[in-house]
Amino acid sequence: MSRLLIIGCGGVASVAIHKCCQNSAVFDDIVIASRTKSKCDALKEKLEGTTATKISTARVDADNVDELVALIEGYRPDAVLNLALPYQDLTVMDACLKTGAHYIDTANYEPEDTDDPAWRAVYEKRCREAGFTAYFDYSWQWAYQEKFKEAGIMALLGTGFDPGVTSVFSAYALKHYFDEIHTIDILDCNGGDHGYPFATNFNPEINLREVSANGSYWENGHWVETKPMEIKRVYNFPQVGEKDMYLLHHEEIESLAKNIPGVKRIRFFMTFGQSYLTHMKCLENVGMLSTSPVMFNGQEIVPIQFLKALLPDPASLGPRTVGKTNIGCIFTGVKDGKEKTVYIYNVCDHQECYREVGSQAVSYTTGVPAMIGAMMVVTGAWKGAGVFNVEEFDPDPYMEALNRWGLPWVVDENPQTVE
Numbered sequence: 001m002s003r004l005l006i007i008g009c010g011g012v013a014s015v016a017i018h019k020c021c022q023n024s025a026v027f028d029d030i031v032i033a034s035r036t037k038s039k040c041d042a043l044k045e046k047l048e049g050t051t052a053t054k055i056s057t058a059r060v061d062a063d064n065v066d067e068l069v070a071l072i073e074g075y076r077p078d079a080v081l082n083l084a085l086p087y088q089d090l091t092v093m094d095a096c097l098k099t100g101a102h103y104i105d106t107a108n109y110e111p112e113d114t115d116d117p118a119w120r121a122v123y124e125k126r127c128r129e130a131g132f133t134a135y136f137d138y139s140w141q142w143a144y145q146e147k148f149k150e151a152g153i154m155a156l157l158g159t160g161f162d163p164g165v166t167s168v169f170s171a172y173a174l175k176h177y178f179d180e181i182h183t184i185d186i187l188d189c190n191g192g193d194h195g196y197p198f199a200t201n202f203n204p205e206i207n208l209r210e211v212s213a214n215g216s217y218w219e220n221g222h223w224v225e226t227k228p229m230e231i232k233r234v235y236n237f238p239q240v241g242e243k244d245m246y247l248l249h250h251e252e253i254e255s256l257a258k259n260i261p262g263v264k265r266i267r268f269f270m271t272f273g274q275s276y277l278t279h280m281k282c283l284e285n286v287g288m289l290s291t292s293p294v295m296f297n298g299q300e301i302v303p304i305q306f307l308k309a310l311l312p313d314p315a316s317l318g319p320r321t322v323g324k325t326n327i328g329c330i331f332t333g334v335k336d337g338k339e340k341t342v343y344i345y346n347v348c349d350h351q352e353c354y355r356e357v358g359s360q361a362v363s364y365t366t367g368v369p370a371m372i373g374a375m376m377v378v379t380g381a382w383k384g385a386g387v388f389n390v391e392e393f394d395p396d397p398y399m400e401a402l403n404r405w406g407l408p409w410v411v412d413e414n415p416q417t418v419e
C-alpha cells in the first residue's frame with residue numbers, strides 16, 4: 001500500500017495513472033497534480049468507479065518549489081512521479097529533498113530557456129569537455145547524488161521506454177546473456193500512422209528539439225558527433241517491416257556508457273518517414289523550431305510554443321493511430337569466450353493501447369514503465385539512497401513487471417544486425 005503524487009497530466013501521465021489504478025494493491029492512494037487542474041479532474045472522473053485506488057487532484061506550478069513543498073507536505077506521499085516536462089526536473093527534485101519523498105522521472109533535465117546566460121556558460125563548458133552538444137544531459141541531476149544520499153532518499157532517473165526499458169534490457173542482457181557487452185544499438189521504431197500530414201507523438205517542443213539536434217554516439221570512451229540525420233540505416237523490424245532509421249543523440253547513451261562496464265560503442269536510431277523529415281526541415285528553416293522569444297503584434301511569443309498550439313495534441317492521436325511500435329536493443333559481446341548477438345525488444349499495437357487506456361502506443365510505452373519504476377521504489381524492490389539510473393538495479397523484477405503490465409518482450413538470439 002502506498003501513496004503516490006503524480007506531477008503532470010499529459011499523454012504519458014494519463015497512461016501511468018490508468019496503470020496505477022489497475023495496480024491498486026500497490027497504489028491505493030494517488031494525487032494527480034498539474035498546471036491545468038481541469039485535466040486532472042476529468043481523468044479522475046473517468047477512472048473513479050473503475051478502481052479501488054483513491055484519487056485526488058490538485059493544481060500546482062511545478063516550476064515553483066514552495067508550491068511543490070506545500071503540496072507534498074499536505075499529502076505526505078511515499079514518492080513523487082514527475083511526468084511534467086524535463087524543465088521541471090530540478091524544482092521537483094528540490095522539493096523532494098526538502099520533504100523527504102522519493103523522486104522518479106522519465107526524462108533528464110533540460111532548461112526551458114536555452115538563452116539563459118548562467119545555464120549557457122555551464123552548457124558550453126560541457127560541450128567542450130564532453131564533446132556532445134545536446135541541450136539535455138545528466139550532469140544536473142547526477143549533481144544531486146550527495147544531497148539525496150544524505151537525506152536518505154532515492155531519485156530514480158529515466159524510467160520511460162527509452163530511457164528506461166532500454167536501460168533495463170541492457171542490465172538484463174548483461175546479467176543473463178553476456179560476460180561482457182561490447183556494443184549496444186538501441187532501435188526505436190514507430191510504424192504507426194495517424195493520418196495527419198504532420199504531428200508529433202509526444203510533446204512537440206521536446207520531440208522537435210530532440211530530432212533537429214546533432215546526432216552522437218559513444219565509441220571507445222568518447223562521444224562522436226554527427227550532423228542531424230547524417231547517419232541513416234534501413235532495418236527490417238519484427239512485426240512492423242522495413243523502415244528508414246536515423247542516428248540521434250539520446251540520453252541513455254550517457255548513463256549506459258557509465259554503467260555497462262567494458263562497452264565499446266552505443267548508438268541510438270529512430271525511424272522517421274520522409275514526409276515527417278521534410279516538414280521538420282521546412283519548419284526549422286523558417287524559424288518555427290526556435291525557443292527564443294520574438295515580438296508579434298506587440299506580444300512576445302516563442303515560435304516553438306506557437307507551433308505546439310497549431311499541431312494536433314499528441315493526446316488526441318490515440319483514436320486515429322494504427323500500426324505498431326517496436327523498440328529494443330541489439331547487443332553484441334562475449335559469453336564463455338564465444339561471441340554472440342542478442343536482440344531484446346517489445347512490440348506494441350497502437351489500437352490495442354487505445355482500447356485499453358485511451359492513448360496511442362508512444363504514450364503507453366512510456367507510461368507503463370513510469371508506473372513500474374514507481375512500483376519498484378515504493379515497494380522497496382529497488383532500494384538505495386542517492387541518485388540512480390534504472391540499469392543500476394536488478395533488472396529481473398522490472399522485466400517480470402513489463403510482461404505483467406502490458407509490455408511483453410522477446411529475446412532473439414539470431415537477429416539482423418545494424419551495419
Ligand SMILES: NC(=O)c1ccc[n+]([C@@H]2O[C@H](COP(=O)([O-])OP(=O)(O)OC[C@H]3O[C@@H](n4cnc5c(N)ncnc54)[C@H](OP(=O)(O)O)[C@@H]3O)[C@@H](O)[C@H]2O)c1
Nearest residue numbers: 008009010011012035036062084086107160161162202203
Ligand atoms: N523516456 C521516454 O521514453 C519518454 C518518452 C516520451 C516522453 N517522455 C517524457 O515524459 C514527460 C511527459 O511527456 P508528455 O508527452 O506526457 O508531455 P505532455 O503531454 O505535454 O504533458 C506534460 C504535462 O505536464 C504539465 N506541465 C507542464 N509544465 C508544468 C508546470 N510548470 N507545472 C505543472 N505541470 C506542468 C502539462 O500541463 P498542461 O496540461 O497545463 O500543459 C501537462 O499536463 C516529458 O518529460 C517527456 O520528455 C519520456
